[in-house]
Every structure is written in structure tokens, then in C-alpha cells.
Amino acid sequence: MKSKIADIRQDYSKKALEESDVLNHPIQQFEIWLEEAIKAEVMEPTALNVATVSKEGAISSRTVLLKGVEENAFVFYTNYNSRKGQALQDTKKAALNFFWPELERQVCIEGTVEKVSEETSDTYFESRPYKSKVGAWASEQSSEISSKNVIVTRFAKYAAKFITKVPRPPHWGGFAVNPTRIEFWQGRPSRLHDRIQYEKNEAGVWLRSRLAP
Numbered sequence: 001m002k003s004k005i006a007d008i009r010q011d012y013s014k015k016a017l018e019e020s021d022v023l024n025h026p027i028q029q030f031e032i033w034l035e036e037a038i039k040a041e042v043m044e045p046t047a048l049n050v051a052t053v054s055k056e057g058a059i060s061s062r063t064v065l066l067k068g069v070e071e072n073a074f075v076f077y078t079n080y081n082s083r084k085g086q087a088l089q090d091t092k093k094a095a096l097n098f099f100w101p102e103l104e105r106q107v108c109i110e111g112t113v114e115k116v117s118e119e120t121s122d123t124y125f126e127s128r129p130y131k132s133k134v135g136a137w138a139s140e141q142s143s144e145i146s147s148k149n150v151i152v153t154r155f156a157k158y159a160a161k162f163i164t165k166v167p168r169p170p171h172w173g174g175f176a177v178n179p180t181r182i183e184f185w186q187g188r189p190s191r192l193h194d195r196i197q198y199e200k201n202e203a204g205v206w207l208r209s210r211l212a213p
Helices: 026-039 083-091 118-127 130-138 148-161
Strands: 047-053 059-065 068-070 073-079 093-100 105-115 172-186 194-200 206-211
Touching (some): 026 172, 059 083, 073 083, 093 172, 130 148
Antiparallel strands (some): 105 172, 194 206
């Protein structure tokens, strides 16, 4: 590798984050930051990294898109039979990370996982573009395939089957991550970053604290 990756660094200095800057409830604070990311036109403001652990203890992560903050939970949709879908159902735990480099911010979330209702999944699926709906049928996500042509053929098959109305596949739907810990991170000069953490206690009350950078 020709590039000296150890020398790549960026000093953050756009904003600070004080305890007085944040709201008492982390979901409300998240919604403010998300709206600011959207207004700032950051690339993919709803993109989040989802880290899961399988029942065997194998850790994996990937990026998906947030599709809602509903009843204080973070909601996204996927194939239930995929690697992440299986892990989420087996352990019912996940860690999420939003990174908005243009604002020098990230939000780290840990929580428990449950499926959203079938009605909620149906409603969201119906809102998707036609080709995205067909794609949900065509792809047996995370399964090994011999070539890309397998997907192309399956897509054509289901497009012919569902010419106008595409029902939601039974293996596809939403997950809701109910947070137990949320950290708001604001980049600062000299790596002295501001970190405000919210942690839910056994009584369901959010406790707030500052963490060392």
C-alpha cells in the first residue's frame, strides 16, 4: 500500500456539545440531530451501521437505512432469513451507529430487538417502489448463488408473477431496536471529543452523563 494511512487524520472543530445543549430524552435529541443532518444535506443521513452477534457468538456488521423512529424505537426493514435477520431473531440484541462526517458527529446506540407488527411491515412494504418489492421476492438474501444471472432470472420470474400488485413476502419485514444506551459524539480539536451518554436504568428512566473522549 503506497498511501500512509496512519498519517490520515482530521482535526474536528465545528461545534462543541455541552450538557446544557441536549434534551432530557435521547430520542428527542436524536430527532433534532437527524433533522440537522438532513437539512445539512449530508450523504445518506439515514444510513446506519447495524452490528449483530449470532447465537454462536460471531459478530458482523453492515449498513442499512433507518425507516422510522416509532414508539421510541429505531426501525429498519430486511429479509428475516438473511444473516442479520437470523442473528437479530436469535439474540434479540443489536448495536447501531450513525456517522455524519459533514457535521463531525456520530450517534452510538445499543438495545434490544423485536419484530414490528405485520401490519406495520405491510404498510411500509406497500410504500416501496415496484422494483424494490419484486427484489424482495427475488433475493434470498445472504444465500450463496452461482452467478448474478440467478438474481436476474428470479427477478424476471417474480416480475411476471406480480405484474401490478406485489404482496409482502412472509420472510421480509421490520425490526425495532429499543435502545438501552445512546451516546451523542461531537468531534473536537486534539481528539478531546465531547461525548454525552444516556443510559436507561431498571426503572426505565434515562440517566445522562459525560464520558471521557
